[in-house]
């Protein structure tokens with residue numbers, strides 16, 4: 278039987294488009310020092326480190342070793358885990374597995390990216406199969422744009438419906454001084470007037486490119502309770518990868534990997550009615566249309582009901598299920614850190630450390646990760662020890 | 664804050680790596696690409712377990728996790744139906760065409776999964792459900808882009 282595990286602290290950088298004042302190692306160190314301070318421990322208390330980022334983004338392929346001065350990994354067990362967009366939830370889940378196994382008591386998970394150092398598209402096309410899809414369907418935007426246009430056609434959703442999601446996340450970022458888009462709210466008109474990249478995706482429908490890092494401390498039961506007053510316990514996690522062939526995806530059945538991951542995680546956690554059972558959700562929504570379609574896969578509303586559910590304000594601060602109090606991925610996207618930020622922000626909500634972005638009385642929180650060809654991770658946290 | 668921090672110039676260094684690769688296509692994929700190159704034919708194959716007809720063909724079915732044996736080949740298309748698409752409006756050096764062009768998912772006649780490819784012409788008439796046909800290049804090398812693109816068929 279696995280040990281119970283809790284998050285006992287989190288740290289993140291103040292995310293920016295360009296952090297030219299620090300190199301990657303130094304940027305990682307900022308997040309690590311903040312996570313250690315938040316957990317009221319030092320690096321000597323950490324038994325192992327899991328670190329991850331996007332392959333090819335900074336042109337450093339042995340990140341685990343290269344980063345030790347920044348991560349604190351000198352003479353410690355450290356390994357790299359990288360799974361594309363889901364890297365952040367993968368390092369979190371791997372850290373959880375490490376502690377749950379009983380072999381390590383306190384494990385540090387780190388996600389980071391210096392997006393300013395790379396040609397993001399050139400790096401991201403290397404996730405497509407080199408013989409097949411790379412030449413006829415490359416980069417992040419085509420697959421997302423195709424999904425969005427298929428969703429609009431299926432359910433009659435509009436570009437304005439999607440813009441509402443971007444406006445929500447950018448409005449929430451007003452409360453998060455760490456967000457890249459802190460204090461830069463937008464309107465639906467701004468989104469509609471921004472330049473068309475690939476129909477129906479416009480510039481303000483998509484996430485920015487960000488330099489940033491995040492670090493989270495995981496601790497075992499018996500230790501976590503003594504470290505902080507209200508640890509954020511891992512209630513359940515689930516991981517689903519579907520196909521690697523973009524042509525094999527059936528868009529009309531919804532976001533399949535997220536449906537399956539959610540089903541498993543909800544069953545293990547006893548979640549029956551997500552909109553009521555969760556108090557807050559930090560979702561990996563890299564573009565606005567995901568905030569309509571993917572919340573259906575998560576069971577917050579039925580198929581095709583995303584636009585109305587969001588439009589009625591249910592997902593705003595003060596709504597029945599506030600989504601992305603941090604401002605979400607549309608406000609900050611340091612890719613290797615992005616999914617770990619979802620877990621960190623969900624934990625911050627449980628621990629009650631959200632300051633201006635805090636949702637009142639959070640007992641159960643949902644975090645998700647998204648990657649590559651429609652992969653999904655789901656993490657459920659709770660304030661009550663499971 | 665130390666005085667030197669006020670004046671320090673934050674430097675960046677330019678770099679680029681150029682790493683050539685030689686990717687193995689495999690026997691199954693090679694047969695597909697050779698048929699494109701030599702016969703202007705699009706081949707797929709059928710999983711004997713779930714009956715899904717794949718294109719490009721697969722050595723095994725990922726869902727059933729079973730091998731697809733030698734006698735399950737089928738010629739598909741060259742026509743099909745657009746099931747989803749996006750029209751790209753921005754230019755980028757790594758894209759296979761100058762904007763505007765479309766990335767489309769095309770259900771080739773006889774196939775059960777989509778085939779991802781390009782549409783260059785007739786974008787104003789592009790809708791889900793329109794029929795399209797593969798346009799082969801004159802000079803073919805055994806590459807997915809031996810099909811230049813798909814062209815819309817008149818209704």
Ligand SMILES: [Zn+2]
Pocket residue numbers: 710711712713714715724725726727728
């Ligand atoms: Zn099969």
